[in-house]
Amino acid sequence: QVQLVESGGGLVQAGGSLRLSCAVSGRTFSMYHMGWFRQAPGKEREFVTGISRSGGTTYYADSVKGRFTISRDNAKNTTYLRMNSLKAEDTAVYYCAAALFGLGRSADDYVHWGQGTQVTVSS
Numbered sequence: 001q002v003q004l005v006e007s008g009g010g011l012v013q014a015g016g017s018l019r020l021s022c023a024v025s026g027r028t029f030s031m032y033h034m035g036w037f038r039q040a041p042g043k044e045r046e047f048v049t050g051i052s053r054s055g056g057t058t059y060y061a062d063s064v065k066g067r068f069t070i071s072r073d074n075a076k077n078t079t080y081l082r083m084n085s086l087k088a089e090d091t092a093v094y095y096c097a098a099a100l101f102g103l104g105r106s107a108d109d110y111v112h113w114g115q116g117t118q119v120t121v122s123s
Contacts, residue, residue, distance in 0.1 A: 002026040002112045004096050009117030012086055016121070020081040022096030022114055029077040030054075033103040035110055036070060036081045038092035038119075045095070047105040051079065057103065064090075088123040 008020040022034070035050040049060045049070040058070050067086075072079040079096060094117050097110035104110075 002098065004098060004112055004114035006094065006096050006114045006117040009094060009119045011120045011122065014086060014088055014121055014123045016086050017082070017084045018086065018119060020083070020094055020096075020117060020119070022079045022081075024077045024079070024098065024112075029072075030074045032098035032100060032112075034070075034072060034079040035097045035099060035103075036079075037095045037097060037107060037110075038090075039095070039116075040089075040092040043092075045107055047107070048094070049081065050099075050103050050105070052103050059103075059105075061105075083119070086119075086121045088121050091119060091121050093118050 003025045005023045033052055036048040037045050038048050039045040051058045051070045051072055055072050067084050069082040096114045098112040099110045
């Protein structure tokens with residue numbers, strides 16, 4: 001059974017930074033492409049960023065490009081999301097997810113999900 005556990009969320013002022021972590025257990029971490037999604041109150045879940053199995057390919061939603069950085073450490077079975085220059089509109093529950101086939105932007109591409117971690121940015 002694969003488990004994804006996010007951590008690192010919290011309350012931060014606009015312009016500040018946070019780093020989220022997602023620890024994966026139960027299967028070989030390097031098998032999975034990893035992604036981060038977020039869901040704000042009253043809105044649909046949206047893609048934030050994704051990273052390939054090796055970490056060699058990454059891509060981002062336009063709304064976070066240049067501010068957020070995804071990375072992974074296959075030795076630690078963990079993926080990270082570094083968020084800089086945070087804005088009030090970044091407030092959401094952030095989810096990490098794992099995909100076996102392809103590095104997609106759709107939630108349907110991901111087979112395993114974490115429980116989410118709340119990020120609140122005060123303006």
